[in-house]
Amino acid sequence: MHDDTLLTVTGLSKHFDGVPAVEDVSFDVRRSETLGIVGESGSGKTTLARCILRAIDPDAGVVRFRSADGWVELQDLSPKELIPLRREMQMIFQDPFASLNPRMTVREILEEPLVVHRVGNREERLAAVLDMLDHVQLEHDSLTRYPHAFSGGQRQRIGIARALILRPNLVVCDESVSALDVSVQAQIINLLEDLQRDLGLTYLFVAHDLSVVQHICDRVLVMHRGRVVESGVVDDLFANPREDYTRLLLSAIPSPDPDVPLRPLDRRSVGL
Amino acid sequence: MSEVALPSGAGVAAGVTDRETAAAISPRRLMWLRFRRHRLALASGAFLLVLYVLAAFCEFVAPYGTTTRNDDAINAPPMGVHFFDAEGRFHLRPFVYAYRMEVNPDTWMREYAEDTGTRHPIRFFARGEPYEMWNLFPMDRHLFTTDAGTYIHLFGTDPLGRDMFSRVLYGGRISLSIGIVGVVLTIVLGILLGGIAGYLGGLADRVVNKAIEVLQCLPSLPLWMALSAALPVHWSPLLVYFGITIILSLFGWTALARQVRGRFLALREEEFVMAARLIGADTPRVIRKHMLPSFSSHIIATATLAVPAMILGETALSFLGIGLRPPVVSWGVLMFQAQNPLVIELTPWQMFPGLFVVLTVMAFNLLGDGLRDAADPYSTGGMK
Amino acid sequence: MDAVLSIRDLAVEFKTDTGLTRALVDVGFDVPRGEVTAIVGESGSGKSVTANCIMRLIQPPGRIVAGTIEFAPERALSSEGQAPRAPRLRAPPFDIVSLPNRDPRLQELHGGLISMVFQEPMTALSPVYTVGNQVAEAILCHRDVSRRQAWRESAEMLERVGLDDIERRMRMYPFEFSGGMRQRVVIAMALVCHPEVLICDEPTTALDVTIQAEILTLIKDLQRDLGNSVIFITHDLGVVAQIADQVVVMYQGRVLEIGTVRQVLKDPVHPYTRGLLAAIPGLAPKGQPLATIGSVVGDADIETPHPLRRLADGRQVSMPQDSRG
Numbered sequence: 001m002h003d004d005t006l007l008t009v010t011g012l013s014k015h016f017d018g019v020p021a022v023e024d025v026s027f028d029v030r031r032s033e034t035l036g037i038v039g040e041s042g043s044g045k046t047t048l049a050r051c052i053l054r055a056i057d058p059d060a061g062v063v064r065f066r067s068a069d070g071w072v073e074l075q076d077l078s079p080k081e082l083i084p085l086r087r088e089m090q091m092i093f094q095d096p097f098a099s100l101n102p103r104m105t106v107r108e109i110l111e112e113p114l115v116v117h118r119v120g121n122r123e124e125r126l127a128a129v130l131d132m133l134d135h136v137q138l139e140h141d142s143l144t145r146y147p148h149a150f151s152g153g154q155r156q157r158i159g160i161a162r163a164l165i166l167r168p169n170l171v172v173c174d175e176s177v178s179a180l181d182v183s184v185q186a187q188i189i190n191l192l193e194d195l196q197r198d199l200g201l202t203y204l205f206v207a208h209d210l211s212v213v214q215h216i217c218d219r220v221l222v223m224h225r226g227r228v229v230e231s232g233v234v235d236d237l238f239a240n241p242r243e244d245y246t247r248l249l250l251s252a253i254p255s256p257d258p259d260v261p262l263r264p265l266d267r268r269s270v271g272l
Numbered sequence: 273m274s275e276v277a278l279p280s281g282a283g284v285a286a287g288v289t290d291r292e293t294a295a296a297i298s299p300r301r302l303m304w305l306r307f308r309r310h311r312l313a314l315a316s317g318a319f320l321l322v323l324y325v326l327a328a329f330c331e332f333v334a335p336y337g338t339t340t341r342n343d344d345a346i347n348a349p350p351m352g353v354h355f356f357d358a359e360g361r362f363h364l365r366p367f368v369y370a371y372r373m374e375v376n377p378d379t380w381m382r383e384y385a386e387d388t389g390t391r392h393p394i395r396f397f398a399r400g401e402p403y404e405m406w407n408l409f410p411m412d413r414h415l416f417t418t419d420a421g422t423y424i425h426l427f428g429t430d431p432l433g434r435d436m437f438s439r440v441l442y443g444g445r446i447s448l449s450i451g452i453v454g455v456v457l458t459i460v461l462g463i464l465l466g467g468i469a470g471y472l473g474g475l476a477d478r479v480v481n482k483a484i485e486v487l488q489c490l491p492s493l494p495l496w497m498a499l500s501a502a503l504p505v506h507w508s509p510l511l512v513y514f515g516i517t518i519i520l521s522l523f524g525w526t527a528l529a530r531q532v533r534g535r536f537l538a539l540r541e542e543e544f545v546m547a548a549r550l551i552g553a554d555t556p557r558v559i560r561k562h563m564l565p566s567f568s569s570h571i572i573a574t575a576t577l578a579v580p581a582m583i584l585g586e587t588a589l590s591f592l593g594i595g596l597r598p599p600v601v602s603w604g605v606l607m608f609q610a611q612n613p614l615v616i617e618l619t620p621w622q623m624f625p626g627l628f629v630v631l632t633v634m635a636f637n638l639l640g641d642g643l644r645d646a647a648d649p650y651s652t653g654g655m656k
Numbered sequence: 657m658d659a660v661l662s663i664r665d666l667a668v669e670f671k672t673d674t675g676l677t678r679a680l681v682d683v684g685f686d687v688p689r690g691e692v693t694a695i696v697g698e699s700g701s702g703k704s705v706t707a708n709c710i711m712r713l714i715q716p717p718g719r720i721v722a723g724t725i726e727f728a729p730e731r732a733l734s735s736e737g738q739a740p741r742a743p744r745l746r747a748p749p750f751d752i753v754s755l756p757n758r759d760p761r762l763q764e765l766h767g768g769l770i771s772m773v774f775q776e777p778m779t780a781l782s783p784v785y786t787v788g789n790q791v792a793e794a795i796l797c798h799r800d801v802s803r804r805q806a807w808r809e810s811a812e813m814l815e816r817v818g819l820d821d822i823e824r825r826m827r828m829y830p831f832e833f834s835g836g837m838r839q840r841v842v843i844a845m846a847l848v849c850h851p852e853v854l855i856c857d858e859p860t861t862a863l864d865v866t867i868q869a870e871i872l873t874l875i876k877d878l879q880r881d882l883g884n885s886v887i888f889i890t891h892d893l894g895v896v897a898q899i900a901d902q903v904v905v906m907y908q909g910r911v912l913e914i915g916t917v918r919q920v921l922k923d924p925v926h927p928y929t930r931g932l933l934a935a936i937p938g939l940a941p942k943g944q945p946l947a948t949i950g951s952v953v954g955d956a957d958i959e960t961p962h963p964l965r966r967l968a969d970g971r972q973v974s975m976p977q978d979s980r981g
Contacts, residue, residue, distance in 0.1 A: 013499055019496065021915060040864035040865065040866065041864055044924060046524030053550060055546055055549070055550060057432075061748060069897060077552075079555075080880060083552040084552070085944065087548060087552065090551070091547070091550050093543050093546075093547060094543075095354075097542055098542060098543040098544065098545040099544050099546075099547050100544055100546070101544040101561075101562055101566075102299060102544075102566075103299045103565045103566065104561075112548070112551060112553065112561075113552065115551055115553045116551055116553050116554075118555065145844075147300065148301065152645065152699075152864070159547075162547070162551065166551070169669045181698035181699055181891065182698065182891065182892075182893070182932060182935045182936060184698075185935070185937075186934075186935035186936075186937070186946035186947065186948045187946075189937060189946055190945040190946055190948065193945065194945075201944070205917040207862045208864065208865065209937075210865070210937030210938075211936065211937045212937045214937065214938060214942070215937035215938065216937070235942070248866055249866060251868035251869070252865045252868065253865060253869075253871065253938075254868070254872065254892070254894035254895050254896065254898040255894055255897060255898070255938075256893040256894045256896075256897045256921060256933065256936055256938075257897055257921065258897040258898070258900075258917045258918055258921055258922070259286075259918075259922075260897075261432040261898070262869055262872060262873065262898040263867065264869035264870060264873065269865065270853060
């Protein structure tokens with residue numbers, strides 16, 4: 001284990017009605033890195049991410065997180081004991097439409113984490129909210145508006161602001177850019193990278209789009225049927241995949257260059 | 273198709289400016305804007321409002337009490353309000369004609385006709401029969417009445433010579449309020465039990481669900497009858513009134529509880545609810561801030577749709593003679609008196625209470641439909 | 657150029673709570689016969705609305721306010737008194753937009769001459785009929801053949817789209833299939849009446865990338881074998897590169913650039929197209945911020961509408977006269 005390890009996951013498993021979604025997954029996350037988790041639908045990547053944050057409870061395994069007060073094991077904590085730890089680990093969701101309460105103004109949405117954790121007084125909270133709006137490049141007059149007044153990209157910025165306003169260390173991005181248009185997606189990716197640099201964030205980046213992962217991640221786990229089939233530094237792994245499944249995945253990405261024809265590997269030929 | 277309704281990416285510019293202003297409005301206002309489009313629901317709401325105001329002030333609005341008898345008008349038909357007299361002269365003050373009673377020599381029935389010789393002008397805000405407003409303030413002014421010694425019967429009279437219009441108003445007070453009181457009880461029971469089932473899940477959910485299933489299996493009318501028959505005979509009319517209300521809501525909560533439970537289950541899975549949990553909000557806050565507001569409007573709509581069932585329940589019980597009993601006047605009690613088929617043939621105006629039941633129930637249903645459509649202002653446009 | 661569809665000056669408006677939204681503004685392009693035309697754009701660009709216009713699927717509150725879509729089918733229409741599929745007897749071209757609702761040609765158009773594949777295969781399939789039944793039904797709706805014949809042709813088509821164990825599969829229900837298999841069935845249904853134009857509206861967006869690769873290959877192969885024209889709607893330039901012969905770039909209801917796939921993707925002229933390409937994460941060097949549309953050009957270059965103008969190399973661009981060409 002490195003000195004700068006922020007999170008270690010050991011033997012994590014989660015079953016839904018007896019069907020394994022995540023099966024014996026182990027990995028470390030270092031401070032200030034971006035670890036990608038890729039896989040197709042049903043690979044268990046979202047379940048894994050949610051188990052780590054205890055959005056759902058894992059069946060087995062150990063999730064150790066280095067909090068401000070030292071190491072804690074998340075899997076055994078009661079919901080009440082988890083509440084103070086929520087300041088240090090947050091999630092950015094996929095769907096910018098579903099993840100914001102339509103009946104709250106932007107100010108209420110962004111203030112809520114501060115209110116819940118009793119941070120500051122009214123003026124300080126407002127100052128923090130405005131500061132966060134600057135960080136995610138939204139106008140100050142957004143405060144009184146409701147989420148439906150914003151475009152998808154702007155809503156995702158609100159979701160990012162909500163996740164970051166408590167200044168967490170670990171941020172889980174659950175397909176946070178996959179629902180966005182290409183041009184908006186580029187803006188949000190840039191924003192996430194800027195914020196990581198400015199605030200020293202550690203990202204757990206769950207995605208199915210390998211080109212996004214290649215761009216933003218340092219290391220990557222490839223998941224298939226609930227298990228990690230391969231992991232490593234992103235560029236190495238994408239350049240020299242060792243596992244058949246990774247090769248299949250990479251061969252299926254359509255290149256935007258018409259002179260690089262798509263030659264997907266055959267599922268059966270790689271034995272999947 | 274829905275793609276045009278979406279405010280598009282960051283490059284938004286052309287043609288969106290007008291939508292910008294529209295998007296800044298609050299959810300409540302959005303609901304009102306959508307509700308306003310339902311003309312019929314709007315009209316129904318207005319009608320019900322008028323009805324409830326009239327019922328609330330029925331002592332003042334009605335020219336007579338429920339027991340005042342006009343011995344000269346037994347089973348008399350409704351009087352027409354006139355502005356022009358028999359000679360075609362216009363009178364600024366509207367008036368009614370006195371009855372001219374004749375006994376039909378063949379049937380021995382009393383038959384009434386307008387005595388165009390005797391005009392009784394209608395006086396507004398005039399002194400008339402004394403009464404106690406809400407059993408508190410002694411008063412004698414009425415919205416309208418005629419001079420002492422003369423009568424006005426807009427809806428005719430019953431076999432004892434009592435004014436149908438006044439009795440319908442007093443009956444409305446009981447019937448309409450039973451609807452509301454019953455629904456409030458229903459909502460409390462429904463939200464409590466449905467919320468427990470939906471949020472806790474597990475055993476609580478199973479118990480509540482089984483209770484709902486059992487209750488919904490029982491035929492409601494015989495059960496109502498049995499329970500109301502069990503109400504002690506010596507109870508005062510007021511106690512019977514509350515007894516009936518409780519009986520009605522004991523069986524009415526199931527539908528609402530089911531809905532609340534379903535909404536809870538659905539909302540628990542919503543991403544914004546999960547987001548609230550992940551920022552560290554505790555359960556009471558998640559329920560209060562994120563879940564309840566999302567379906568309070570649905571509850572209002574469902575409750576509105578539940579009022580007619582209450583009113584019909586009371587009417588049915590009283591009609592069968594096992595609900596409220598005279599001297600209490602409700603629409604059901606009034607209809608009980610009009611049970612005889614001869615009534616429909618000879619004195620159809622005694623069916624007025626029935627007409628009011630029909631209109632009220634219809635209005636509540638239309639209003640509820642409109643509210644239900646408006647309840648979720650985010651159901652169309654933009655969302656998947 | 658032999659165009660199977662010629663769209664001219666198409667304008668569509670949607671009535672919303674707050675006024676009129678112009679979903680399409682003077683959209684015009686040709687769909688070459690026997691080729692794949694990709695319409696690419698982000699949400700709100702009007703790409704799906706364009707497809708829905710061709711299918712006559714625009715419903716209130718939407719309305720086609722202007723324009724024509726001229727359809728020149730290769731084979732004769734049976735409703736004009738000739739045997740269906742009578743060889744090489746061209747029906748006269750007609751305008752789809754102005755076709756009356758009860759015109760028999762509209763019946764033939766839907767599913768017979770032009771068919772459509774949607775993003776979500778489950779919405780196109782009925783959950784209560786077997787797959788074989790549904791494909792056969794598509795034949796029986798449009799052609800006068802026996803049930804046995806329809807079943808046989810369905811089996812052939814399903815085999816062509818890559819299903820194995822056909823007889824058993826045909827007796828299964830859609831929910832027993834995976835997403836990719838369902839999309840194959842939908843494609844079989846769309847092609848079983850040998851349409852002249854196949855419209856694919858984001859057919860791979862809901863699918864995993866490995867399945868997407870399979871479906872793309874399938875659509876391309878089938879198009880080559882059957883010789884039909886394809887309109888392929890997508891937001892993914894990678895998909896465009898792999899499937900299209902001609903590309904139409906749309907933005908906010910307008911056409912910005914039309915050209916061959918190599919012209920548009922390797923040498924884009926319009927600033928929006930350039931921005932779109934630069935925003936793809938895979939192409940940018942690691943560690944550097946991605947180009948966003950705003951950082952490539954001033955927004956005004958994109959937002960100001962210009963009429964389409966033909967350049968020397970044959971492509972069309974919506975740009976002012978002095979910029980290039």
